[in-house]
Amino acid sequence: MGITRLAAEGVRNLERFEIDPGDGINVVFGENAAGKTSLLEAIYFVSRTRSFRTALPRHMIAAGREGLWVRAEREGHVVGVARDAEGTKVRLDGQDGGSLSEIARRFPVQVINNEHQRLLLDGPEVRRSFLNWAVFHVEPDFQEAWGRYLKALRQRNAALRDQQPKTAWAYDEGLVAAAQAVDALRRQLVELLVPYWLRLVKTWLPDTDLELSYRPGWRSESTLAERLEAQRTLDLQRGFTNSGPHRADLAFRCGGLDAQHRLSRGQQKLLVIALLLAQAQATKERVGRDLTLLVDDLAAELDRRRRQQVLEEIAGFGGQAFLTALTPTELEPAGGGRWFHVEQGRLRPA
Ligand SMILES: Nc1ncnc2c1ncn2[C@@H]1O[C@H](COP(=O)(O)OP(=O)(O)OP(=O)(O)O)[C@@H](O)[C@H]1O
Numbered sequence: 096m097g098i099t100r101l102a103a104e105g106v107r108n109l110e111r112f113e114i115d116p117g118d119g120i121n122v123v124f125g126e127n128a129a130g131k132t133s134l135l136e137a138i139y140f141v142s143r144t145r146s147f148r149t150a151l152p153r154h155m156i157a158a159g160r161e162g163l164w165v166r167a168e169r170e171g172h173v174v175g176v177a178r179d180a181e182g183t184k185v186r187l188d189g190q191d192g193g194s195l196s197e198i199a200r201r202f203p204v205q206v207i208n209n210e211h212q213r214l215l216l217d218g219p220e221v222r223r224s225f226l227n228w229a230v231f232h233v234e235p236d237f238q239e240a241w242g243r244y245l246k247a248l249r250q251r252n253a254a255l256r257d258q259q260p261k262t263a264w265a266y267d268e269g270l271v272a273a274a275q276a277v278d279a280l281r282r283q284l285v286e287l288l289v290p291y292w293l294r295l296v297k298t299w300l301p302d303t304d305l306e307l308s309y310r311p312g313w314r315s316e317s318t319l320a321e322r323l324e325a326q327r328t329l330d331l332q333r334g335f336t337n338s339g340p341h342r343a344d345l346a347f348r349c350g351g352l353d354a355q356h357r358l359s360r361g362q363q364k365l366l367v368i369a370l371l372l373a374q375a376q377a378t379k380e381r382v383g384r385d386l387t388l389l390v391d392d393l394a395a396e397l398d399r400r401r402r403q404q405v406l407e408e409i410a411g412f413g414g415q416a417f418l419t420a421l422t423p424t425e426l427e428p429a430g431g432g433r434w435f436h437v438e439q440g441r442l443r444p445a
Pocket residue numbers: 106107108125126127128129130131132133134154155156157158
């Protein structure tokens with residue numbers, strides 16, 4: 096079950112609204128600048144207490160207003176998130192406060208937009224953060240292990256910066272233990288993701304020879320403990336730890352080369368959508384929870400057939416999805432879903 100009621104006020108150009116989204120596909124259509132992405136942003140905000148468009152939540156507050164709020168109901172829980180000059184306030188089931196990770200777990204969302212091509216085109220940091228976020232949703236132990244690893248890494252790096260080798264090496268044991276836990280959880284997730292991802296890319300991009308592999312952050316022919324030992328001089332010279340899960344990455348290859356150099360824009364988009372849908376599937380399979388998919392401007396860069404294939408996959412996924420479109424015909428195959436029209440900030444069931 097997804098979000099069954101959604102209300103908000105003061106979000107960008109949107110007038111106050113209250114809607115009852117459907118459990119499957121919800122199409123939000125309207126002209127440029129009508130407020131479609133702002134609606135997805137409001138849904139994201141109630142789950143993650145931040146925006147996917149801006150690092151500054153105050154940019155989301157409608158011009159001339161003091162603040163905004165968004166409220167969502169899902170599976171008997173109500174979460175409300177408000178933002179004003181004093182900051183962000185969260186209420187879960189009528190109680191002030193509430194842990195942000197608890198809310199993110201209860202109201203899980205996944206954005207799929209054109210920005211996501213960065214997962215393929217940017218450096219490893221963006222893929223690592225995707226990986227961490229995906230593992231967080233399915234492995235309750237990950238947050239603790241990753242926190243423990245980062246703490247040991249910070250301490251080790253501080254000692255390396257201060258040229259205190261004995262102090263630095265004293266952290267190795269704890270660092271390696273936390274690294275093994277992080278690595279094992281990431282591997283489990285990748286093993287879950289890859290078959291879904293492969294099925295999708297083979298259907299959508301049948302003429303490409305695509306592979307996805309996990310790189311743990313150190314050379315696979317040695318253990319991390321061995322690697323740290325072998326790299327001590329380098330670590331001291333550079334003043335930081337050169338190997339470990341903080342250097343992990345996902346590698347997309349096409350015909351044996353980096354996929355980003357071989358794929359067209361549309362192909363890149365499909366590869367990334369396949370990854371995000373694989374994550375949604377993995378979460379469903381592992382913890383039985385559907386991520387609410389927020390799909391902005393699916394039609395851009397995709398031909399009609401590919402668009403339809405993606406839509407069928409999203410519909411088949413069975414969870415809740417919000418998709419934006421300029422016109423209702425753009426996403427015709429979603430005929431069975433619920434439709435909303437947004438016009439100059441006014442959102443109405445269509
Ligand atoms: N803080 C704000 N207050 C009021 N209006 C805003 C604010 N921030 C952005 N806007 C305006 O809100 C409008 C809706 O933007 P949004 O990105 O939601 O449109 P959209 O329907 O997704 O458009 P497109 O199809 O072009 O992507 C834009 O005209 C934008 O300038």
